[in-house]
Amino acid sequence: MSYSTHTTPSGFLLPSIHAAQAFYTKQRNQQTQAIFTENWSRLILAYARHKRLFTLRLEDAETSGNPWDEIFRNTRINRRLFPNHLSHILQDMVSKNLAVYDPPKQTSSVLLFWRTPEEWADVLYEWADSTGLMNSILTFYDITEPVVPSQLSDIPVAILRRAINVLVKVNRAQLIAVADGEGVRFLAQTGR
Amino acid sequence: MHRLGGVGLAAFERQQQSQKSFAELSNELSQTQVNHLHDQLAQFRNALIRFASTHRDSIRRDPKFRHEFQRMCATIGVDPLAGPRKGGWWAEMLNLGDWNYELGVQIVDVCVSTRERNGGLIEMGELVRMVSKLRGVAGGVVTEDDVIRSIKTLKPLGAGYEVLDVGSGKKMVRSVPKELDEDQSVVLAVAQEEGGRVTEDLLISRRRWTPERARAALENMLLRDGLCWLDEQDEEGVSYWVPSAMRWEE
Structure with missing residues (x-):
């Protein structure tokens, strides 16, 4: 099999790394995880912009049937992003001003800055x-x-x-x- | 009665005389030889210039022709890139020097830009594909052979580029100065067979490794070298993926 881009039913173009099984596992190698985190945050922002989504919650990775299914679940390879991995990604996005915890003083929901x-x-x-x-x-x-x-x-x-x-x-x-x-x-x- | 050389001062002079004429003759002879060699060299150069101007385009465009040319050079002991001048006059006349250096730069470009993803290890087929894409249609076809040759010319730079044989005819190019130990090479070979996926069980059943050896090799590749990715959602539990052995289409 080969790893290629894929267009979702809503017309969003998923990058080829989205087809990689390991992309859904939090990596123990820091350097590798940094690459994954960067790819995930880019993907999250692009998708949010595509669908005009402003808020992202950890539960969105927990339960299915929400607007984020198209990127947090890959049914073609039977993989999904788990909330603890998403939490790590959100923390990184907040530290890079790509998102902000909202409401403040909690870490399970963010506002996404797909525009600064x-x-x-x-x-x-x-x-x-x-x-x-x-x-x-x-x-x-x-x-x-x-x-x-x-x-x-x-x-x-x-x-x-x-x-x-x-x-x-x-x-x-x-x-x-x-x-x-x-x-x-x-x-x-x-x-x- | 005279002895042949005679005696006395006159004889001494005569001997000097004949020595002189021998020297002159010898000079004349070597001069002829040198002239002859010069002629041959000039002929050779002319032939080469003719060859270069007739075949330059074929050498640069046609990978099969280029391969034959390189082989011909190797059999007669001539390095088309070496020579008295910078780049050598073969290289100069064929523009092959530029061609090779350009290819070298493109190889470095691909290796560096994919290093994040593959940890500095790229499959030969993918490297050739990506270099070809970078060159565009006008750049002509590039083969594995060209890439290997070009990597050899990168050696003096000490960047540590190396072509690795991972078995079953598969080659990989390593662009980080990291030594791969034997166990890692085996893991890479198994990953190649499996489209990138390796597990402890595969190493145990296919290569008769002990579980400890399999675990140690995979953990090293994962944590120390960053040459593979961890997949904890594998149907069989945990698997490792070698991105350089996965087939990416972009």
Whole structure:
């Protein structure tokens, strides 16, 4: 048999290492595990982006029937990723700022940064600009549940807040207290 | 009565005279020989230049022709890469020097870029495939023979590239200066037979090893050398996978 890429029913292209039996075992050789961890985190982020998944929990590797089955289970070779292995991978991703434990102070659930907060900030600012919402006060809800679906639909508030903070630092946004919580105002760039 | 050489001062002069003419004759003779050799060399060079210009493309493009050419050079004791000048004039005229060095660089490229995955051990077939892919269609066909020859030219660099015979006609190229012991070579050979998978039981039944020996060899390859991967979900319990013996398609 040979090890090749494979396209899942949802149209995601799995790398050839996903067909390797040993990829699902936590390696005792540190160097080998580092390679596996890197491949897993790349795979997780690419898949999350493909399916627009923001959250990953350890249980997703425990039970089947969730959106992660396509990558955590390989029925063609009868292998699966176990939660303790996933936990190790998540820890590494958090240490490399590719994910963040959310809620904080636990280690069984993360938010995935398949776009960095800086990249989300650009998306956010362009969205506000193109929809003519510069200088208006928006609630977080206006952004995460827009009338016209956008790239930001359903974005977790924790990620949104990071993106806004990036913009605040460069004076392109302002955090504002509104009646039912927090709001934001995007500021048009002047003098350029 | 005269003795042949005579006596006295006159005889001495006569002897000197004849010695001189002998020397002159000898000089003349060697000069002719040298000239003759020069002529031969010039002829040889011309023939070579003719050969090179006629066959250069065939040598670079056609692996079978190249192989025959290399063999011909070997039988007459000429190294097509060696010579008085840098690269040698064979190499220069055939552009074979560049060709070989270029191939060497590509081999190093493939070995280094796959080292993470295979621990510095690559199967010859895969190496040839990947080098060919790197060269593209325009680069012509490269054979196992070319790769082996090129690896030999890498030797003076001391990078430790070596071609290993792992049995049943299979070869591997090692690009890390790690000595493989005999047991590891056996494990590699079994992995080759099994598409990359090795277990303690396979080593015990096929090679009549003791369980201790099998375990030690596999553990060393796994932990010390990073030359194989562990699979704890194997249907038979635990297995080891040698990535360089697995067939990757990318």
